[in-house]
Amino acid sequence: MVEKQASVLHSAYLADDIWYEVFRLLHTEVGDHLRNCLLVSSQFFRNAIPFFWKEVQILYFEQLQKFVNVLTSPNQTLPYASYIRDLRIVARTNRISSRSRSFDLASLLLKLTSIDTSWRLVAFTLELDWRDCHESLTLTDYFAKFGDSLEQVELHGSSPFLSDALSFSIGQYCLNLKKLTLESRYFHGYGIMNIAERCALTELTIWCRQVTSTTVITLTIKNCDLDDKPLLKTIDLLKNDKMNDYNIPLLPKLKSFSYVQSCTFNSGNKFTSTGLIRLLEAFPNLTDLTVITSNSSSIVNDASIKNIIHKLEKLEDINIRNAYNDQLPFHHLDNFDLTLEGLAAAIAKRPQVRLRVGAFDSMVS
Numbered sequence: 001m002v003e004k005q006a007s008v009l010h011s012a013y014l015a016d017d018i019w020y021e022v023f024r025l026l027h028t029e030v031g032d033h034l035r036n037c038l039l040v041s042s043q044f045f046r047n048a049i050p051f052f053w054k055e056v057q058i059l060y061f062e063q064l065q066k067f068v069n070v071l072t073s074p075n076q077t078l079p080y081a082s083y084i085r086d087l088r089i090v091a092r093t094n095r096i097s098s099r100s101r102s103f104d105l106a107s108l109l110l111k112l113t114s115i116d117t118s119w120r121l122v123a124f125t126l127e128l129d130w131r132d133c134h135e136s137l138t139l140t141d142y143f144a145k146f147g148d149s150l151e152q153v154e155l156h157g158s159s160p161f162l163s164d165a166l167s168f169s170i171g172q173y174c175l176n177l178k179k180l181t182l183e184s185r186y187f188h189g190y191g192i193m194n195i196a197e198r199c200a201l202t203e204l205t206i207w208c209r210q211v212t213s214t215t216v217i218t219l220t221i222k223n224c225d226l227d228d229k230p231l232l233k234t235i236d237l238l239k240n241d242k243m244n245d246y247n248i249p250l251l252p253k254l255k256s257f258s259y260v261q262s263c264t265f266n267s268g269n270k271f272t273s274t275g276l277i278r279l280l281e282a283f284p285n286l287t288d289l290t291v292i293t294s295n296s297s298s299i300v301n302d303a304s305i306k307n308i309i310h311k312l313e314k315l316e317d318i319n320i321r322n323a324y325n326d327q328l329p330f331h332h333l334d335n336f337d338l339t340l341e342g343l344a345a346a347i348a349k350r351p352q353v354r355l356r357v358g359a360f361d362s363m364v365s
Helices: 001-013 014-037 042-051 062-073 099-113 164-173 192-199 228-240 273-280 302-311 340-346
Strands: 055-060 086-092 122-126 154-158 179-183 203-207 218-220 256-261 286-294 319-321 354-355
Touching: 055 062, 062 099, 062 154, 086 099, 154 164, 164 192, 164 228, 273 302, 302 340, 302 354, 340 354
Parallel strands: 055 086, 086 122, 122 154, 154 179, 179 203, 203 218, 218 256, 256 286, 286 319, 319 354
Antiparallel strands: none
């Protein structure tokens, strides 16, 4: 008993920064078992609690409600918001059709971002379904309080809250952003362009029609209802826009590009092999290309693959897969306008390019 009391007394002589480092190392080793230390003393609690707020995941409306109440409480004893580095919000409701619940959810999301504290968020994820939130966001300062430190943002869902106003706010306030995922039918354009002009992105996953950037290295276009005519018009306008007598490519530093088309659109798939090739020509330094599409796609055929390999001189790897299973159930490339002879001819002049189409692999005899 005497030894135990002595150890507690000695602990009080250690400064907070020393205990913080001790708990940092312990949290790496034991994780949630560190919770036992929270009840030892106020000093232990003060220095251990930041590690339990480092990553916050909110899955339900009620959790979001309690979370916002804690951060806005006037009796808050510690700056909890400043401990958060990764914040993920899904905030599902009980799916009862209620306009008031939808409004309450949108209000909580706005109240959260209005908290005036020393935010140090590095990653932010917001996933909203239209059945949970019907409200449309019109304010363009959503990220004003906590966007400065963000390096990664993901916005997913079918809620109109995920609108161009939100993406525009990213461009205004998240200037240190490196990785961005935007997947919503309500991202139409002007917000995306603001991001491209102001953020030095290195990785982008997007569901929209248009993007240009001088820094993006990895790009994924997923289930975007692309149309050859407006897309090619955009590319032609950029080609004709010259700076110091040099053409300006869409994404001059892009190395990896993935096009994912796992569904058909009501308007019909208007993106053809012609559009794909013209789009890829705007990526002069592309080395890796992945196309994930259904068997009925009009962009995969012998001629398009041959043209892609011929036109993209730095291309090293082409991977074409079915949208529903990695290994296509065919022996003779059924349902594609492809033949084994055509694939062999496509890589005849550039055998160093690895071409994979379903079960076909040019590097495997």
